[in-house]
Amino acid sequence: MTEQRFVTIRGKRFHWIWLRDHCLCPQCRHSSSFQKVYDLSEAPSTPEPLSIKEVGDELQIIWAGDPPHYSTYPISWLLSLAYDNETSDDDKSETKKYLWNLAELEQYAPIWSDAITDISENWFHQLRELGFSLVQNLPSQELEAFILSIGPIYHKFRYGPFSKSQAIPNAQDLSQSAEGYALLPHTDSSFLYDSQRMVEYFYCVENQARGGESILVDGFKIAKDLQEENPEVYQILSETPVEFRHLHRNWEYYFRRKTPIIKLDINNDDIFGIYFSHKNFNHPLVSFEKMESFYDAYSTLLRYLKSPKYQYCFKLMPGDLLVFQNFRILHGRNAFVANSGHRELTVAYQSWDYFSGRHNFRNLKNLYSAESMFLKKD
Amino acid sequence: MTEQRFVTIRGKRFHWIWLRDHCLCPQCRHSSSFQKVYDLSEAPSTPEPLSIKEVGDELQIIWAGDPPHYSTYPISWLLSLAYDNETSDDDKSETKKYLWNLAELEQYAPIWSDAITDISENWFHQLRELGFSLVQNLPSQELEAFILSIGPIYHKFRYGPFSKSQAIPNAQDLSQSAEGYALLPHTDSSFLYDSQRMVEYFYCVENQARGGESILVDGFKIAKDLQEENPEVYQILSETPVEFRHLHRNWEYYFRRKTPIIKLDINNDDIFGIYFSHKNFNHPLVSFEKMESFYDAYSTLLRYLKSPKYQYCFKLMPGDLLVFQNFRILHGRNAFVANSGHRELTVAYQSWDYFSGRHNFRNLKNLYSAESMFLKKD
Numbered sequence: 001m002t003e004q005r006f007v008t009i010r011g012k013r014f015h016w017i018w019l020r021d022h023c024l025c026p027q028c029r030h031s032s033s034f035q036k037v038y039d040l041s042e043a044p045s046t047p048e049p050l051s052i053k054e055v056g057d058e059l060q061i062i063w064a065g066d067p068p069h070y071s072t073y074p075i076s077w078l079l080s081l082a083y084d085n086e087t088s089d090d091d092k093s094e095t096k097k098y099l100w101n102l103a104e105l106e107q108y109a110p111i112w113s114d115a116i117t118d119i120s121e122n123w124f125h126q127l128r129e130l131g132f133s134l135v136q137n138l139p140s141q142e143l144e145a146f147i148l149s150i151g152p153i154y155h156k157f158r159y160g161p162f163s164k165s166q167a168i169p170n171a172q173d174l175s176q177s178a179e180g181y182a183l184l185p186h187t188d189s190s191f192l193y194d195s196q197r198m199v200e201y202f203y204c205v206e207n208q209a210r211g212g213e214s215i216l217v218d219g220f221k222i223a224k225d226l227q228e229e230n231p232e233v234y235q236i237l238s239e240t241p242v243e244f245r246h247l248h249r250n251w252e253y254y255f256r257r258k259t260p261i262i263k264l265d266i267n268n269d270d271i272f273g274i275y276f277s278h279k280n281f282n283h284p285l286v287s288f289e290k291m292e293s294f295y296d297a298y299s300t301l302l303r304y305l306k307s308p309k310y311q312y313c314f315k316l317m318p319g320d321l322l323v324f325q326n327f328r329i330l331h332g333r334n335a336f337v338a339n340s341g342h343r344e345l346t347v348a349y350q351s352w353d354y355f356s357g358r359h360n361f362r363n364l365k366n367l368y369s370a371e372s373m374f375l376k377k378d
Numbered sequence: 379m380t381e382q383r384f385v386t387i388r389g390k391r392f393h394w395i396w397l398r399d400h401c402l403c404p405q406c407r408h409s410s411s412f413q414k415v416y417d418l419s420e421a422p423s424t425p426e427p428l429s430i431k432e433v434g435d436e437l438q439i440i441w442a443g444d445p446p447h448y449s450t451y452p453i454s455w456l457l458s459l460a461y462d463n464e465t466s467d468d469d470k471s472e473t474k475k476y477l478w479n480l481a482e483l484e485q486y487a488p489i490w491s492d493a494i495t496d497i498s499e500n501w502f503h504q505l506r507e508l509g510f511s512l513v514q515n516l517p518s519q520e521l522e523a524f525i526l527s528i529g530p531i532y533h534k535f536r537y538g539p540f541s542k543s544q545a546i547p548n549a550q551d552l553s554q555s556a557e558g559y560a561l562l563p564h565t566d567s568s569f570l571y572d573s574q575r576m577v578e579y580f581y582c583v584e585n586q587a588r589g590g591e592s593i594l595v596d597g598f599k600i601a602k603d604l605q606e607e608n609p610e611v612y613q614i615l616s617e618t619p620v621e622f623r624h625l626h627r628n629w630e631y632y633f634r635r636k637t638p639i640i641k642l643d644i645n646n647d648d649i650f651g652i653y654f655s656h657k658n659f660n661h662p663l664v665s666f667e668k669m670e671s672f673y674d675a676y677s678t679l680l681r682y683l684k685s686p687k688y689q690y691c692f693k694l695m696p697g698d699l700l701v702f703q704n705f706r707i708l709h710g711r712n713a714f715v716a717n718s719g720h721r722e723l724t725v726a727y728q729s730w731d732y733f734s735g736r737h738n739f740r741n742l743k744n745l746y747s748a749e750s751m752f753l754k755k756d
Contacts, residue, residue: 005670013666017673030559034625035552035657039562040673041680084666152533174413181408184417193575194532194729241644247412253735254742258644266619266636279413288391288462292383295395295418302419351572357631364632
């Protein structure tokens with residue numbers, strides 16, 4: 001008979017090797033950072049318990065060795081990490097996404113948070129649900145502090161923390177074209193590998209131009225609809241790598257990135273991100289035989305993105321701050337009339353890591369007795 | 379008979395739809411940014427040529443429409459993008475990687491570039507081949523300019539552009555532990571989604587402590603060796619998502635990221651990156667039945683990483699700058715004796731995007747007559 005190298009706690013099985021690796025004692029975890037120090041590859045063989053006891057809310061194990069090693073685990077913490085008959089994934093703290101087309105968004109009725117009177121952080125909650133949020137009445141001198149309260153600002157190219165979106169002559173990007181071109185809904189930085197999970201901030205400094213309304217589209221919603229209505233298009237867009245490029249003559253960069261437009265997560269069961277920018281699209285990496293079907297799929301996506309059914313349109317006014325997940329929400333604009341008035345947005349980027357990291361931290365006390373006990377210890 | 383919607387140029391077939399989408403004229407591409415403006419989804423049907431002619435080194439097409447549209451393509455440029463009987467992938471400019479264990483590294487004999495006398499950018503070339511490079515005699519006041527000459531510095535947490543690696547009390551990371559712990563070879567930021575392709579800089583300010591030698595290991599080499607010597611371990615490590623975590627009490631973050639340790643590229647035929655940090659490792663996302671094999675694979679990886687066969691060890695001295703790809707090279711250190719002398723490194727991060735973007739730019743004139751003609755036009 002095969003030896004059973006696990007113990008069953010309240011109906012959930014935990015392997016000895018897993019338990020030994022998860023020991024929480026100050027010898028196995030560095031005391032002030034709580035990081036793992038114990039190195040399981042140094043053990044001569046699979047760890048073996050001399051005794052296993054449930055004492056109150058704790059599991060106590062004495063491991064064979066010279067000297068023996070003592071481990072204590074809060075049982076509620078163990079159960080939160082159980083992997084028996086389920087893949088361990090304690091992301092219960094994740095906010096449920098609300099996917100939207102225009103009608104569904106109107107039903108949800110997004111609120112514009114007031115930067116001065118609203119300290120409830122509704123905007124943070126809405127950002128997680130809708131993929132974007134709107135704040136108004138933010139004085140320009142408070143913009144940087146507002147963003148830094150979440151985390152550091154991502155510096156892009158040579159802009160420093162902030163860049164400007166405004167019409168300029170000899171623009172190196174269509175978004176700054178003096179002609180006031182319309183922009184199809186797109187994600188920014190499609191040509192950079194290190195910007196896959198960024199939040200983007202648009203702060204309106206001035207908007208006197210005729211036209212130039214902002215457009216937002218929920219890329220996750222369109223992907224889900226494509227999956228139902230055009231499964232073969234969804235398959236092509238999620239399986240075909242394409243290349244996005246950006247040439248910056250003045251700063252001497254030629255950026256190129258390969259990615260599927262609809263990028264699935266590790267287990268291929270959820271969408272990780274949408275990456276799409278027609279102005280930066282170069283070519284798909286497919287064989288001759290598949291080229292025409294790819295272009296069919298690409299055109300279908302463009303038609304969805306341009307459909308009023310999905311587009312939320314509004315005009316940003318001075319003091320307005322639009323915040324959106326650049327890996328879910330595609331943004332665009334209507335054309336504006338060149339020289340009809342000044343239009344200037346301040347743009348900043350920030351990793352979604354800092355939003356989710358802060359959110360996880362706040363939820364910590366509800367989730368992990370071990371880490372939260374550690375947090376409370378001083 | 380099915381209509382043939384392509385044309386054959388010097389033995390390579392190009393679809394009409396592909397050619398129409400790749401039109402280079404100022405109506406289809408924005409003049410100063412060279413970005414695509416033409417929207418193929420607006421066409422009523424598949425574009426149809428009225429005439430196709432080779433004239434000298436150019437292909438000239440007149441497209442049906444009212445009015446007709448004229449496209450001209452340099453043939454050498456078309457051929458560089460050919461996708462007939464091959465997947466279009468003109469990355470011929472990519473430097474071939476030299477994977478190394480210690481013996482192979484000694485054979486390669488990496489050079490230490492001198493920051494003052496060596497202006498050849500050998501360090502840049504070596505970084506692409508070996509995954510790391512070494513520069514010496516860099517005055518500390520020139521560090522920032524050196525890094526900014528490539529691109530912007532990534533701001534992490536609240537450090538600003540630079541953080542310090544030194545022993546401090548109550549450290550929030552093992553690397554700063556007052557005890558001078560050894561560090562197993564690891565990649566930094568394993569718990570962040572937006573730092574998958576970063577270059578890391580270690581600038582040595584002072585190194586008086588006994589011990590604390592730097593260790594570098596080529597993760598791509600180990601992955602290749604695992605694939606040959608332990609294919610089942612390679613398979614587990616490249617297919618199993620694991621979760622890395624980092625708790626920052628003072629700044630109120632709890633970062634969590636899911637990724638395979640060996641991450642393959644889109645086509646699963648090459649390694650995209652290695653992500654591994656034992657101190658931040660939390661758990662694999664596998665079923666009960668696969669848990670023990672995962673831990674076996676994990677231990678095997680640790681044994682490879684710790685083997686002297688793979689480790690390049692050296693001691694950084696003041697003025698030395700170590701630059702490495704944090705997605706290929708794992709770095710670690712020997713323990714150092716606490717209070718035996720001051721040890722201080724200045725640490726900075728930068729996206730690999732800026733290295734490859736600059737490299738692509740320099741190669742542009744050899745590769746794409748269309749873009750390079752565009753570059754030369756003013």
